[in-house]
Amino acid sequence: xxxxxxxxxxxxxxxxxxxxxxxxxxxxxxxxxxxxxxxxxxxxxxxxxxxxxxxxxxxxxxxxxxxxxxxxxxxxxxxxxxxxxxxxxxxxxxxxxxxxxxxxxxxxxxxxxxxxxxxxxxxxxxxxxxxxxxxxxxxxxxxxxxxxxxxx
Numbered sequence: 001x002x003x004x005x006x007x008x009x010x011x012x013x014x015x016x017x018x019x020x021x022x023x024x025x026x027x028x029x030x031x032x033x034x035x036x037x038x039x040x041x042x043x044x045x046x047x048x049x050x051x052x053x054x055x056x057x058x059x060x061x062x063x064x065x066x067x068x069x070x071x072x073x074x075x076x077x078x079x080x081x082x083x084x085x086x087x088x089x090x091x092x093x094x095x096x097x098x099x100x101x102x103x104x105x106x107x108x109x110x111x112x113x114x115x116x117x118x119x120x121x122x123x124x125x126x127x128x129x130x131x132x133x134x135x136x137x138x139x140x141x142x143x144x145x146x147x148x149x150x151x152x
Contacts, residue, residue, distance in 0.1 A: 017087075020093065024093075029120075031120035032122060033115065036113070037113055038061070043105045047130075063106055063107060064104060065094060101137055
């Protein structure tokens with residue numbers, strides 16, 4: 001995972017929000033770019049890609065992003081990462097490599113918009129999905145920032 005601060009150019013008319021350039025650290029190639037709207041309190045989880053790299057940023061609203069590494073050969077195997085993303089305090093790009101489970105929830109009172117710029121076009125054959133309450137991931141969306149009991 002790579003976390004990168006993003007450039008904002010603001011004036012009295014609004015802001016230009018950078019997300020990805022071809023000379024950005026971690027950029028390999030363009031696959032697709034899309035936006036995911038998340039309604040307040042909604043959870044979109046869990047997903048893992050086997051080949052595709054995700055580059056996520058939240059230009060509108062606030063989102064809690066949770067990632068879980070269960071890759072067998074990873075030095076961070078078994079670790080959860082929890083980040084708050086959104087403007088004005090955390091306008092960042094998070095690069096998620098293949099093999100990391102991730103999900104997110106809108107933490108604000110208004111809908112959030114998550115942008116995803118990937119290195120490969122989406123293909124159902126290279127991704128896996130789990131229910132948001134799947135016990136194989138030690139995190140509960142019902143109690144944010146709290147790991148699930150290993151016996152749950």
